[in-house]
Amino acid sequence: MSKERIDVKKTYKLFINGAFPRSESGRSYPIYRKGSKVLLAQPAQASRKDLRDAVRAAREARSKWYSASAYNRSQILYRLAEMMEGRRSQFVEEIMAQTSASKSVAEKEVSEAIDLWVWYAGWCDKIGQISGANNPINGPFYNFTSPEPVGVVGVFAAPDSPLLGLVRAMAPALVGGNTLVVLASEKHPLSAITFGEVIATSDVPAGVINILTGIRSELSSWLASHMEVDGLDISGVKSGSGEIRALATENLKRIADFDSSTSPNRILALMDQKTIWHPIGI
Amino acid sequence: MSENSNPFTYAPAPESRELVSIESSYDLFIDGKFVAPKSKKRFPTINPATEEVLSKISLGGKEDLDLAVKAARRAYERVWSKLPGKERGKYLYRIARLMQERAREFAVLETLDNGKPIRETRDTDIPLAIQHFFYHAGWADKLEYAGAGSHPKPHGVVGQIIPWNFPLLMLAWKVAPALATGNTVVLKPAETTSLTALLFAQLCLDAGLPAGVVNIVTGDGSTGASLVAHKGVDKFAFTGSTEVGKAINRTLAASARPVTLELGGKGANIVFEDAAIDQAIEGIVQGIFFNQGHVCCAGSRLLIQENIHDLFIEKLERRIEEIRVGDPMDKNTDLGAINSKEQLAKIIELTQSGEVEGAKAWQPDCALPSRGFWFRPTIFTNVTGAHRIAREEIFGPVLSVLTFRTPQEAIEKANNTPYGLAAGVWSEKGSRILWASRELKAGVIWANTYNKFDAASPFGGYKESGWGREGGRHGLLPYLTHSSTPRVKSGKGVRR
Secondary structure, eight states: OOOOOOOOOOOOOOBBTTBOOOOTTOOBOOEEOTTSSOEEEOOBOOOHHHHHHHHHHHHHHHHHHHHSOHHHHHHHHHHHHHHHHHTHHHHHHHHHHHSOOOHHHHHHHHHHHHHHHHHHHTTTTTHHHHHOEEOOOSSSEEEEEEEEEOSEEEEEOOSSOSSHHHHHHHHHHHHTTOEEEEEOOSSSOHHHHHHHHHHHTTTOOTTSEEEEOSOHHHHHHHHHHOTTOOEEEOTTOOSOHHHHHHHHGGGTOEEEOBOSOOOHHHHHTTEEEEEEEEEOOO | OOGGGOTTSOOOOBOOGGGOOOOSBOOEEETTEEEOOTTOOEEEEEETTTTEEEEEEEOOOHHHHHHHHHHHHHHHHHTGGGSOHHHHHHHHHHHHHHHHHTHHHHHHHHHHHHOOOHHHIIIIIHHHHHHHHHHHHTTTTOGGGSSSOSSOEEOSEEEEEOOSSSHHHHHHHHHHHHHHTTOEEEEEOOTTOOHHHHHHHHHHHHTTOOTTSEEEOOOOHHHHHHHHHOTTOOEEEEESOHHHHHHHHHHHHTTTOOEEEEOOOOOEEEEOTTSOHHHHHHHHHHHHHGGGGOOTTOOOEEEEEGGGHHHHHHHHHHHHTTOOBSOTTBTTOSBOOOSOHHHHHHHHHHHHHHHHTTOEEEOOOOOOOSSSOOOOOEEEESOOTTSHHHHSOOOSSEEEEEEESSHHHHHHHHHOSSOOSEEEEEOSOHHHHHHHHHHSOOSEEEESOOSOOOTTSOBOOSGGGEESOBSTTGGGGGGEEOSSOBTTSOOOOOOO
16 A cells, blocks of 8 residues: 555646636647656647637737736736746746756746746836837927837747747737737647746736647647737747748738847837827917 | 909919929939930829820839849948948938928929929928938937947848829938938839939939939839849838738748838827817818828828717818819919829729718819819718728828717727728817827827828838838837847847
């Protein structure tokens, strides 16, 4: 009679509109421990319908997120960092299980991801100050320019980095006030869903971030061509970005396509500048 | 009472045509020289107010573009990229000054070639074009403060395609920021309006601008398509229809070359019940009839609060009856000629659809000249959001009137379009203006004014109205490679 306790394994599901549903298609796909046949999990294999549901949720969440004050959004994103810190060991273990990363490499990835949230969180109430302007007009008008979110942004997470690639793309888009539909890494999807649990406990309104796991080739073109998606971050796309850009042309989605550097330009790539005029007079 | 016995009747006050001399034909401007097109083909450019042929314009083709792109590359590598910003800026200042000196000549030429009233070319197009060069001249040696990192770099050779509605002004919007940021240019003017661009080419020579820094290749749509397909161009900027803009972007998608797009619009001009009515009437008139409505940001949809609809429309019609339609060279003229036969046909087709779909048309009973292309100022009432005249860009002097009851409904209707270029708000209540301005999905919001432009003011659209901004500090950014960056460009990121 063994005294060994049987541990309770997690079911990895999608994250849509603040809930964790399975794919409506009933499908899942296996993720094995790196270099072995040991099953780690069977995350959901999202369908086109799941993608549509995620876009609808993101669309409806727009006003909740952008009408929150910048100070408030800043605190919510900072709280993501707090919640990640509490789950640090889980993130480290998942990265090690999915990739061949050593513990110290995995630790470093988690630390960088957390610090990145802290860095970007602080931008919410500053991005408008560094990128907006009062414009000196040749005439009696008050004229100012300020950045606004484009709306719903589709994020193609990088395939090779389970956590950091995801955060690099999500954080700037959220700072800009956008709501997201994220395609997690096909090979390493588990960190994304665990991150969904962080979101669910961080006061991020439901629908602001939606995460889909599954087969990239089944979902990419639908996300790129969806008429209710306003922007895309394709920095994580390794090949086929030309095709995505061509599909995105249909409704002229804004495209962010960056290297791994961290910059406020990444925030601004998914914002539009609005200029407002008003006459000055007695 | 005969017209002459009425002391308040306008006497014609025509501007002198003698201010310009138009050559019988024009060459392309490549590498600092005027050269014949390889094809030897030329096409007529006409005065749309009289249908008189003004001159013959060269039809540029692939070979010509190849030479132009090579010249621009050579100029970029050997001269322009090596010139310090403060020296580049001096060329732009020179151009601005030369334009000021010949401003009236430019205005007359523009009016003859485009059909827009001399009052507008003289008071709006040309002064704004000059301001654009003057404004950007001052940026050339201050780019490290533009917000594109401490070592901003130009792209290299920029391909630019401009429309016929503001020919010289659109040239200025494109060429001034491109040169200020250190790029060299291959520009294709619109098929029907090349003359002021060719006079500008002469000005580049007069200013001593190094050969190849600006190249102007005239032609038609095929010329533009060849420019877009040219692999030697590092960045594109296009102003024109959304349809063509999308086609351009599909061509460029595979190579991910950067592109700025200023496309169509269906601007909503919202009048709340508490608006200053007479001011709003002037703003609505300016919003839709300025430049014959050939304006991408035209306020072509009037959204009027239901309880003031009847009074407002009555006053608006009375005001429109005062609009003077006719000879664009007459300084009294408010509404000039439609730019081309094709554009007139498009306006007629769309307005006919308005009547077929059940909207009610109203036009003043004004006389139109017997030759040329003309369309009376037109208002449609009883318009619903589903009508084509409420959804499609007419690009003519045609206003579609819709009503709303609540502010939320106004915003919903205003935003119910794939476009997002400009919108107007009329109200005497500050908080309502700021609320509506925030809710409207458009790149330019004119509150208690409309159709105002300035070199220092960023212009550009949301949604399918385009990518990027032109004018102001923001307008420089698309012409610079940021120091943190698109993957396709090399560059070091800003470190935390």
